Amino acid sequence: MLRSLSADDARFKTVSFTDGLNLLVADKRPASSDTDSRNSAGKSSMIELIHFLLGSRATAKSLAMNKALRSTTYSLELDWPGLHHPLEVRRTGQRPKVVTLSQDILGVSDGALFQDDGPIELSVEQWTSAIERDLFGLRGDHPGVSGRVLLSFLARRASSHGFNEPTRTFSRQSAPEAASNLAYLLGLDWQLVDGYRELAARKATRTQLQKAVNDPVWGRIVGSTADLRGQITLAEAQVERLRRQVADFQVVPEYERLKDRADQVSRRIKQLAQEDVIDQHNLEELQAAVTETTDTEVGYLEPAYRELGIVLTDQVRRRFEDVKSFHHSVVRNRRRFLEEEISELTERLNSRRAERARLGEDQARLLRDLAEGGALGALTALQTALGREEAALAALRHRFEAAQTLEASARQITAKSVELQQAVDTDLQERQQQTNEAILLFSQYAQRLYGQGREAYLAIEAGRSSLSITPRIDSDDSRGISNMVIFCFDLTIAVLAHRYGRGPDFLIHDSHLYDGVDERQVAAALALGAEVAAGEGMQYIVTINTDNLSVAAQRGFDPEPHIRSPRLNDEHETGGLFGFRFKTVKSSR
Incomplete structure (x- = not known):
């Protein structure tokens, strides 16, 4: 009380x-x-x-x-x-x-x-x-x-x-x-009677959804069950494809390091190829130079001088022999130098050929390892894409359920209303x-x-x-x-x-x-x-x-x-409950 x-x-x-x-x-x-x-x-x-x-x-x-x-x-x-x-x-x-x-x-x-x-x-x-x-x-x-x-x-x-x-x-x-x-x-049984309130809420929701469907703009948000069924089929296929990719995905340890190493090997192979082109060109020129480097033929000089009536003295002959000997020496030295250059270039070409072979094997192994999986970041990105597609699919399914509910709600609400009425009537009898x-x-x-x-x-x-x-x-x-x-x-x-x-x-x-x-x-x-x-x-x-x-x-x-x-x-100032007058506004519930 x-x-x-x-x-x-x-x-x-x-x-x-x-x-x-x-x-x-x-x-x-x-x-x-x-x-x-x-x-x-x-x-x-x-x-x-x-x-x-x-x-x-x-x-x-x-x-x-x-x-x-x-x-x-x-x-x-x-x-x-x-x-x-x-x-x-x-x-x-x-x-x-x-x-x-x-x-x-x-x-x-x-x-x-x-x-x-x-x-x-x-x-x-x-x-x-x-x-x-x-x-x-x-x-x-x-x-x-x-x-x-x-x-x-x-x-x-x-x-x-x-x-x-x-x-x-x-x-x-x-x-x-x-x-x-x-x-x-x-x-x-107030809990049973409360079913009417839940039913009224469903009716109100259906009314609002029906208004939305009839609206030319908002109608696209709900959609029809036929359109949504097709969109859901495509979305399910996309989600399944991503799920398989995620399931098959293997995270390669140190993926980024392997990727960097593969890039380095690729760049090195390309560099070796460029160096080979230069050295091969130089080798061909050196080989041509070796072919062209020979002793000059001078046997025709003395008969020619005799024809002219010039007799070469022994002193001239000795000097000529000296020149000839010097020239032979120069030719030999040049050929030796060219042959050494050719040998060095050939050795470099062979060395790079061996290095390319080794790098080719490394590159094949690295590419094979990289092809078998990916980095954790790539898996995360793939999983994010999967989550996004799953969310979109869930949204489509919710819209589909809403569309189904809307299309079948009139019958369902009527059936539920009859069922609830019978249940409440039975409870009243009991x-x-x-x-x-x-x-x-x-x-x-x-x-x-x-x-x-x-x-x-x-x-x-x-x-x-x-x-x-x-x-x-x-x-x-x-x-x-x-x-x-x-x-x-x-x-x-x-x-x-x-x-x-x-x-x-x-x-x-x-x-x-x-x-x-x-x-x-x-x-x-x-x-x-x-x-x-x-x-x-x-x-x-x-x-x-x-x-x-x-x-x-x-x-x-x-x-x-x-x-x-x-x-x-009703005394104006002090007669009321509060003992004074004040302005009031209409009260709310």
Whole structure:
């Protein structure tokens, strides 16, 4: 149960709660003018602050985030399962992502050397999880059921249009989301009912995909199954080819060194060939020179001189012989030099021929080693290419699956919807005890308001798109009747959830619920709320205006034992909950 709502601002009026019915009253002062209004007295603000302290999402439009209120720290005391003293939770708009608790409810300090019984800080997410676990009995993963949504059924907010329909807590809430949470509160198979939410998500996805396919640009992103099947076949062949290359690839140790050595050998062979061309040319010239180097024939000289009548003296003959001998010596020396050059060139050519043969063998071996594998870098590049092609193939397959899903989704969704409807219908038959209890309880509450002759019941059935829960009271569809349908429905789910450990022991209603309601039903509803809260060991908190309360009193309901302090009023500056006036913006969910 909730015990008190307070703030560290001295102007704020602390609200205290007790067991049973709690009435927070907004009075109209005798001196009030026609322009005064109790709409800003703080009745709805109290419910907004309770939600804020129980983990609601803080946005720029949230009440506690208002510039005039952001620095204020708000506190809520409430009973907590397993604790002997009330738990106090504090939260401020300046640090909206954390809450401060007066006691450790999560065992956060279990590993500490010295246990600290003082306040601890939790993230809002941790706090919400603790609420789901301890106040609603939710354990483990529970997709489709949220503690925040469950709280919104037990403390509807006018700012979220929570009083528009009994089975929704805000105007844009989907029927499947609301149904799975209501199924949990009523004790039905909420996990089975949550299938409707998953089915709705599939329908929404199909709708978006269908729009994309029909778009001339985005349609190419999804594609048709026929086109994608051909692209996948080609991509699979490419991936398989790369996989074989990777499987057959051998990493050659010191690949780069071998490659450099092969390049060096190739360059050396080329250099030797060039040197051979030069030396071969020189060899041919030297061989020709050797052939041309011979002794000059001089035997014709002496007969020629005699013919001329010149007789050579012995001295001339001796000199001629000397010249001839010198010339022979020169010829011999030249031939010897040329032959030595030829021998040297021949030796170089033979040496290079042998070196080329050896280098040729080295080159063949190196090329063979290189041809058998490659460097680690080449393997990495090949593997990268394979990964890229595999990713592209996976993307094509995803597109193919999306295209297949889209083309077959209409039939699949229809089949799944029928299957789910049958399963939920079977579950409702098996859980007839729970549904009967809810139906009878709702009918009992409605007949307390409108008499035994009024037909009132809950219609619970498996629909095609959602579990249908429809509270009905035979009426003229007036606003007052509709509001009392919400009253009876909320009281039913709150009582059943509390009885079976699926919900806390409080229910909160804003004064908007009683607007336009016949005075007889206002009195009957408050009396019924007080009776049920006392009988079930619960707490029913109602914010209400004096005029509604006075007509209830005239119908025999005694409000005095249930009125809690403070009494708010329409005094312009200090009469409201916060003790001062400030500009407000429309709150978000």
